[in-house]
Amino acid sequence: MATDHTQDVLGGCYCGEVRFRIPGQAQPLQTGYCHCVACRQAHAAPVYAVAWLPDTDFEITQGQEFLKWYTRSDTLRAYLRRHFCTNCGSKVFNSYNGPFGGQQISTLGAFPTLFDDQVLARSEPWAPSMHMHCAESLMDVSLINDGLPKLPKGGDGG
Ligand SMILES: [Zn+2]
Ligand SMILES: [Zn+2]
Secondary structure, eight states: OOSOTTOOEEEEOSSSSSEEEEOTTOOOSEEEEEOOHHHHHHHTSSOEEEEEEEGGGOEEEEOGGGEEEEOOTTSTTTTEEEEEETTTOOEEEEEEOSOBTTBOOOEEEEOGGGBSOHHHHTSTTTSOOOEEOGGGOSSOGGGOOSSOOBOSSOOSOO
16 A cells, blocks of 8 residues: 555644544545635634535544534524534534535535645645635635636535
């Protein structure tokens, strides 16, 4: 298992107590940058990158006891749970139990920002493939010239 490109994807939170693994063969269902107000508040960032997977393709390998989740049930995104490390406050993943792309599957949003291998994080298939919720963006999205589609609203996961 030396040099194949199907090595597991490893990563973790800011403090390192929580660690996760994505099997090397896993393929994201959707990737993107989300500019929406809710994600900006949750991550305290102007934009964040997410890669949605079937939730069976993501495993917490260490620090499960540090994880908590929060959902803001007053929004349309009540199905979205944001899981975070209680030791350092870093978001670790999102889970989503709503319909995804017309399929009724449980999905999980992983954050390439947390991958140990940051070259991998910006490579296929993990690199963001679109900008979502551009209508809410804090940024002037007309100044973003990375060639990716700019959706006024969400993709399938948000
Ligand atoms: Zn942590
Ligand atoms: Zn969002």
